[in-house]
Amino acid sequence: METVSAADLGAELGERATLVHFSTAFCQPCRATRRVLTEVADLVPGVRHVEVDAESRLDLVRRLGVESTPTVFVLDAAGKVTKRAAGLPRKVDVIAVLGRTLSQGTDAT
Numbered sequence: 001m002e003t004v005s006a007a008d009l010g011a012e013l014g015e016r017a018t019l020v021h022f023s024t025a026f027c028q029p030c031r032a033t034r035r036v037l038t039e040v041a042d043l044v045p046g047v048r049h050v051e052v053d054a055e056s057r058l059d060l061v062r063r064l065g066v067e068s069t070p071t072v073f074v075l076d077a078a079g080k081v082t083k084r085a086a087g088l089p090r091k092v093d094v095i096a097v098l099g100r101t102l103s104q105g106t107d108a109t
Helices: 028-043 058-064 091-108
Strands: 017-023 047-053 071-076 081-086
Touching (some): 017 028, 028 047
Antiparallel strands (some): 071 081
């Protein structure tokens, strides 16, 4: 799977995981996605939410194969993509994927 760095995002990665959200200015579901991911990042210690404007970061959009907004990537602590999904995520699903991502990181240590 692809790896995304802090330099790629122009923002620090989370200590344990990062929720990367590609959005556009007129995307209605992107606003709800922002709320969901912010709530999850606030709920889970060491997790950061980074929103990327797809229109201004076409290089990253192409590299990661983003075809629509919202698209969400879950990165582990090293920036490795562990999951990607398009569309409005459900909070419970994001928490479940984060749980798997964080437990994989624990097993590796």
